[in-house]
Amino acid sequence: MAVSSGCSTVLMSVRVSVRPLSVGSDSLRLQLSMNANRAGLFTLTLRHTDRGGRSVSLAEFDLRSVKYEIKSARSHEMRLNKPPHDSLTFTFRSEQEAQEWGTVMMSSLRESHRVANISHPSDDGEQNMKCGERNPSVLSLSMKEELCLELSRAIEAGDTHAAVHYATDLAKQQITLSIQPAPRDTDDTEISLAVVVEDASSSCCVTVKVLPHVTIASLKQQMFVEYGFHPRVQRWVIAQCLCSDGRSLASYGIYRDGDTAFLYLLSARHACLGQQQQQENGVSMLTAAAPLNATLGPTPAPSGPVSHDWRGYSTLPPRLSHSSTGSGGCGPEKHSVSDIINLEMLQLGSKHKSSNTQSGWSCPSCTFINKSTRPGCEICSTDRPNPPNHSGVQQEKARRSNQ
Known part of the structure; x- marks a missing residue:
């Protein structure tokens, strides 16, 4: 506990043995005190x-x-600096005494050096001060960055007192911060993320391929560049939680x-995304992602496993459908910027598509939509419940003759 003595406050005192002195530890004490009238003045x-x-x-030493x-x-x-x-x-x-002393000592040492650097800047600091007179924001910004670094070091060292001090100074400045844990070594390894994409009908x-430390916002942009899903229509769910961008x-x-x-896709109407905003947002995000994807050609097929259930995927955007089918015989399909950012292709289950998919008959067992000319289900071989429609047969024959 701190004890006041005159204008000095004793922060901590502990018994030690000192080398190269030959005096026993029972008679020697280290005492750390601070001057109550001068900030940053600590004496050991x-x-x-x-x-x-x-x-x-x-002996007395200025920190x-x-x-x-x-x-x-x-x-x-x-060790003395001079x-x-x-x-x-x-x-x-004991180790406990050493740890408690080290926490208080290192915190006081950082504070004394911080105040000393502000009060007695080096040659470079004096130059920055002169520049700051012409542009006051330069010195202010450097001090804010230094406070952020000190806060990071204090938190990493477990120094709660210093962390509160630096956090208070930053709060007084009312600056905007982005605080995130530093990526671990294992977070630098790219992993294969299985993404289940769903909309209202498909x-x-x-x-x-992602890095574990990337944010949901970055993942949305990646999916937009690779597959054409605008970030505004994406809703990500992981472990039954609706994900936040940050x-x-x-x-x-x-x-x-x-x-x-799980990635759920909304329509442009539900996402409150107008056509003009689609164009502006799409162009800006594609420009920002240019280093990752220099060309707007078709994205290569995913290297990992793809879906084993392919029903109605013709309604998905051309990029996703083309890359997932794995057909290597077709040449690369070129897409313009308007094709990629046009969210009309996100209107899954449109009238035109519905009319094509519903032209056959539905299997009562597996619900697969079969061609109108098939007598049984193509998937489970269940018999057709009703006799074939004669007009449907004629239409199918006419279609084949036209081909």
């Missing part, structure tokens, strides 16, 4: 207690003039090959 004092119980100061390093669980080292660069090694009685499955795939548990996500 080495005190000795004699047999009579009197405490005397052996701005020292370097402090944690060597092991019970051993710390302090010649002769003397060093002292402190050995603590569904299919495609495989998309969160990453890893935050929803997507780490391994074969993990599944």
